[in-house]
Amino acid sequence: NAGVTQTPKFRILKIGQSMTLQCTQDMNHNYMYWYRQDPGMGLKLIYYSVGAGITDKGEVPNGYNVSRSTTEDFPLRLELAAPSQTSVYFCASSYQGSGNTIYFGEGSWLTVV
Amino acid sequence: SQELEQSPQSLIVQEGKNLTINCTSSKTLYGLYWYKQKYGEGLIFLMMLQKGGEEKSHEKITAKLDEKKQQSSLHITASQPSHAGIYLCGADPKAGGTSYGKLTFGQGTILTVHP
Numbered sequence: 762n763a764g765v766t767q768t769p770k771f772r773i774l775k776i777g778q779s780m781t782l783q784c785t786q787d788m789n790h791n792y793m794y795w796y797r798q799d800p801g802m803g804l805k806l807i808y809y810s811v812g813a814g815i816t817d818k819g820e821v822p823n824g825y826n827v828s829r830s831t832t833e834d835f836p837l838r839l840e841l842a843a844p845s846q847t848s849v850y851f852c853a854s855s856y857q858g859s860g861n862t863i864y865f866g867e868g869s870w871l872t873v874v
Numbered sequence: 875s876q877e878l879e880q881s882p883q884s885l886i887v888q889e890g891k892n893l894t895i896n897c898t899s900s901k902t903l904y905g906l907y908w909y910k911q912k913y914g915e916g917l918i919f920l921m922m923l924q925k926g927g928e929e930k931s932h933e934k935i936t937a938k939l940d941e942k943k944q945q946s947s948l949h950i951t952a953s954q955p956s957h958a959g960i961y962l963c964g965a966d967p968k969a970g971g972t973s974y975g976k977l978t979f980g981q982g983t984i985l986t987v988h989p
Contacts, residue, residue, distance in 0.1 A: 792974060794976070796979075802981055805979075806977070819976060860966070860968075862919055863977065865916045865919075867915055868914075868916050
């Protein structure tokens with residue numbers, strides 16, 4: 762069972778570079794999310810999507826962009842990487858959001874130097 | 875906005891001991907999720923609670939949501955080294971409408987179990 766798959770698992774970026782974190786789920790879930798986790802902190806929501814073609818900002822969206830062209834995929838784009846974006850990124854999905862189990866991927870460790 | 879406070883921040887126990895982790899919310903909890911996190915393995919879903927007074931168990935882990943729906947506890951009975959990791963509580967802030975499952979998380983509790 763694949764569930765929520767994230768790539769890459771580890772990446773080092775230089776300041777000013779751009780990259781895309783990939784996320785795909787095979788559970789036919791409508792809702793997908795991107796969170797970041799800083800050391801000693803809980804997860805904070807970056808962006809979320811309630812279906813293909815629909816995305817919205819979370820708590821910490823600055824410096825990121827997302828798209829949702831298919832139900833399965835929800836890539837997170839980092840433009841002009843900054844050291845403050847060094848973090849662990851988690852993608853998650855859920856069938857219908859509130860009241861439903863939310864499944865997380867294994868995380869992507871990003872370092873910006 | 876809703877804030878979650880977990881206590882303790884870290885916990886070291888001897889194998890076989892019982893332990894409790896608490897998650898206290900600044901607002902009413904409409905859905906409370908418990909996850910376990912191990913390095914390199916992402917978040918593993920444990921349980922979800924929605925009703926005041928609700929209690930759920932899975933193997934040696936029991937989670938409860940208090941009647942007032944502002945605090946949840948996670949209790950591990952006869953802890954084992956396999957229970958070690960970071961335990962996170964996440965709250966669904968839905969109030970009236972839907973929050974789309976946008977969770978607010980506590981800072982996590984680091985559990986170490988010595989054999």
